[in-house]
Amino acid sequence: MDHxxxxxxxxxxxxxxxxxxxxxxxxxxxxxxxxxxVRRDAEMAGEVVGRDAPIDALERExxxxxxxxxxxxxxxxxxxxxxxxxxxxxxxxxRIGDYARNVAKRAIIVSGQPFMGGVNGFQWxxxxxxxxxxxxxxxxxxxxxxxxxxxxxxxxxxxxxxTGIFREMLTHMMEDPRNITACTHMxxxxxxxxxxxxxxxxxxxxxxxxxxxxxxxxxRPKADISAEVPPYLGPTA
Amino acid sequence: MDHxxxxxxxxxxxxxxxxxxxxxxxxxxxxxxxxxxVRRDAEMAGEVVGRDAPIDALERExxxxxxxxxxxxxxxxxxxxxxxxxxxxxxxxxRIGDYARNVAKRAIIVSGQPFMGGVNGFQWxxxxxxxxxxxxxxxxxxxxxxxxxxxxxxxxxxxxxxTGIFREMLTHMMEDPRNITACTHMxxxxxxxxxxxxxxxxxxxxxxxxxxxxxxxxxRPKADISAEVPPYLGPTA
Numbered sequence: 001m002d003h004x005x006x007x008x009x010x011x012x013x014x015x016x017x018x019x020x021x022x023x024x025x026x027x028x029x030x031x032x033x034x035x036x037x038v039r040r041d042a043e044m045a046g047e048v049v050g051r052d053a054p055i056d057a058l059e060r061e062x063x064x065x066x067x068x069x070x071x072x073x074x075x076x077x078x079x080x081x082x083x084x085x086x087x088x089x090x091x092x093x094x095r096i097g098d099y100a101r102n103v104a105k106r107a108i109i110v111s112g113q114p115f116m117g118g119v120n121g122f123q124w125x126x127x128x129x130x131x132x133x134x135x136x137x138x139x140x141x142x143x144x145x146x147x148x149x150x151x152x153x154x155x156x157x158x159x160x161x162x163t164g165i166f167r168e169m170l171t172h173m174m175e176d177p178r179n180i181t182a183c184t185h186m187x188x189x190x191x192x193x194x195x196x197x198x199x200x201x202x203x204x205x206x207x208x209x210x211x212x213x214x215x216x217x218x219x220r221p222k223a224d225i226s227a228e229v230p231p232y233l234g235p236t237a
Numbered sequence: 238m239d240h241x242x243x244x245x246x247x248x249x250x251x252x253x254x255x256x257x258x259x260x261x262x263x264x265x266x267x268x269x270x271x272x273x274x275v276r277r278d279a280e281m282a283g284e285v286v287g288r289d290a291p292i293d294a295l296e297r298e299x300x301x302x303x304x305x306x307x308x309x310x311x312x313x314x315x316x317x318x319x320x321x322x323x324x325x326x327x328x329x330x331x332r333i334g335d336y337a338r339n340v341a342k343r344a345i346i347v348s349g350q351p352f353m354g355g356v357n358g359f360q361w362x363x364x365x366x367x368x369x370x371x372x373x374x375x376x377x378x379x380x381x382x383x384x385x386x387x388x389x390x391x392x393x394x395x396x397x398x399x400t401g402i403f404r405e406m407l408t409h410m411m412e413d414p415r416n417i418t419a420c421t422h423m424x425x426x427x428x429x430x431x432x433x434x435x436x437x438x439x440x441x442x443x444x445x446x447x448x449x450x451x452x453x454x455x456x457r458p459k460a461d462i463s464a465e466v467p468p469y470l471g472p473t474a
Contacts, residue, residue, distance in 0.1 A: 067321055074311040084304055087321060091328055170421065174414045180407060184424060191425065 008073050015065060015086050016141055022058040022093045023137030027130060029055070029100035030196060034126030037107040037189060038119050045111065048104035055097035062090040078213070085210035089140060092199040092206075096133065099192040099199075106185040113182040121165040122186075125193045128158050132200035139204060145211035151204035158197040165190045245310050252302060252323050253378055259295040259330045260374030264367060266292070266337035267433060271363030274344040274426060275356050282348065285341035292334035299327040315450070322447035326377060329436040329443075333370065336429040336436075343422040350419040358402040362427065365395050366434040373440035382448035388441035395434040402427045 029048055036045035066087050069075065075083055132151050139148040169183040169190075208214075266285055273282035303324050306312065312320055369388050376385040406420040406427075445451075 063321070067317060070307060070321070071313055071317055076308055080304060080308055084300070084307070084324060087324055088328060091325060170417060173410065173417045173421075177411045177414065180410045180417070184407065184410075184421070187421065187424075188428065191428075 011065075011069055011073070012079065012082065015062070015069065015083065018058060018062050018065065019086055019089055019093075020137060020141050022055060022062065022090060023133065023140075025051070025055050025058070026093045026096045026100065027134055027137070029097055029104075030126060030130050030133060030193075033100045033103040033107060034122065034130075034193075036104060037110070037126075038123055040107075040111040042108045042111040045104040045107040049101050049108075052097050052101040055094060059090045059094040062086055078210070081210045081213060085140065085206045088206045089203050092203050093137075096196050096199050099196050103189050103192045106189050110182050110185050110189075114178075118165045118168050118186060118190075121161050121168065122190070122193070125158065125161045125165065125190065128161065129193050129197040129200060132158070132197055133203075136200045136203035136207060139207045140210070143211050145208050148204040148207040148211070152201055152208065158194060162190050162194045248302075248306055248310070249316065249319065252299070252306065252320065255295060255299050255302065256323055256326055256330075257374060257378045259292060259299065259327060260370065260377075262288070262292050262295070263330045263333045263337065264371055264374070266334055266341075267363060267367050267370060267430075270337045270340040270344060271359060271367075271430075273341060274347070274363075275360055277344075277348040279345045279348040282341040282344040286338050286345075289334050289338040293331060296327045296331040299323055315447070318447045318450060322377065322443045325443045326440050329439050330374075333433050333436050336433050340426050340429045343426050347419050347422050347426075351415075358398055358405065359423075359427070359430070362395065362398045362402065362430045365398065366430050366437060369395075369434055369437035369441075373437045373444060376441060376444045377447070380444075380448050382445050385441040385444040385448070389438055389445065395431060399427050399431045 029051060032044060033048045035041065036048060066083050069083055070080075073079075132154055135147055135151045135154075138144065139151065166187065169187050172179045173183045266288060269281060270285045272278065273285060303320050306320055307317075310316075369391055372384055372388045372391075375381065376388065403424065406424050409416045410420045
């Protein structure tokens with residue numbers, strides 16, 4: 001991996017490209033694990049599992065490239081924030097890749113099981129977090145703080161869909177114990193998509209900071225409601 | 238927050254202290270959410286939920302302190318790696334705080350439900366990930382790459398205990414649908430502890446890189462087996 005870079009500008013552009021590529025791979029992983037889940041396609045799920053390593057490798061490349069830039073170019077102000085942002089964002093993308101791989105592993109298992117529910121919810125959930133991920137990466141690549149701010153405020157529907165799936169799965173489990181294994185996997189899959197959405201939001205926050213030099217407020221228009229759903233569906237329901 | 242720093246050495250020491258404090262808060266959160274869960278202590282769980290904000294605030298402080306150090310001191314070699322490591326580790330600790338808060342939220346719910354199983358497993362799981370977290374932070378504070386490497390290789394038992402809890406909960410759910418709500422929370426709680434362990438491992442990897450300047454091999458002695466358990470316990474079992 002010998003990067004022939006001619007100028008500092010080119011190096012910064014290359015860093016942007018590395019993050020864009022990493023983000024692109026992660027987007028594809030998220031799209032494909034959702035597709036594999038909904039279509040019960042174990043083969044495609046297996047491919048997703050096998051395609052996580054390149055994302056991890058890119059994280060290492062971004063890290064060492066950033067350290068090199070910091071050492072050799074001693075960047076200031078917005079360039080410095082940009083490089084620090086790249087370090088943080090690569091960590092978020094790597095986790096997103098992990099979650100997609102975990103979804104794919106579970107998709108392989110549920111593809112062989114009789115029960116399959118909540119397909120629409122999962123498609124919608126996957127699409128929303130995918131869009132947030134794409135927008136947050138685009139915001140980074142284009143220095144677009146406004147887009148980042150929109151992503152940051154955008155995940156309320158993600159939580160709603162997640163909650164809907166959670167309720168649906170719990171009722172299926174209660175109706176027939178034979179659904180429990182598959183439903184448990186589906187619950188973890190939904191949680192994984194929700195976490196992917198969380199990381200997209202983190203990326204958006206980081207982009208906003210990198211571009212504007214100021215952090216967003218601590219409280220987003222978001223609540224971690226997943227922990228609060230089940231009482232309605234509990235033994236007393 | 239006016240930090241009166243007299244020298245570069247002092248600034249680096251201060252960064253070490255910030256991470257140590259952040260790690261200490263997270264350790265306490267992990268310990269207390271586990272205690273609250275096992276003792277069915279909703280009050281303590283509520284305190285854990287309320288104590289997450291200071292960890293988030295410390296992450297911001299670490300970030301801006303690191304950016305300031307990078308801008309003003311233009312560090313090289315091991316100092317540069319140390320500062321980049323602090324940036325990454327603060328992100329991991331922040332996530333650990335999120336997971337502990339989520340455990341605490343769920344602990345509040347399950348404290349009011351009749352079913353309570355797997356207590357030993359949870360205690361053991363919490364203790365193990367807590368120790369890995371403590372050791373990984375200690376490794377950072379003391380530049381101890383050997384300790385970091387031990388943590389990195391240490392989480393095989395975490396996976397085993399997690400798998401045991403997973404099996405136990407699935408059987409409880411299958412035996413009596415009234416257990417489903419509580420067991421679902423318990424499964425997510427176990428998953429949260431496992432993720433806390435993952436982040437402790439990440440921290441250890443980062444410390445190793447910071448001290449030695451070389452990354453650990455890609456494959457750890459670890460497998461994400463949680464996705465592969467249920468078939469044994471499925472409808473055909």
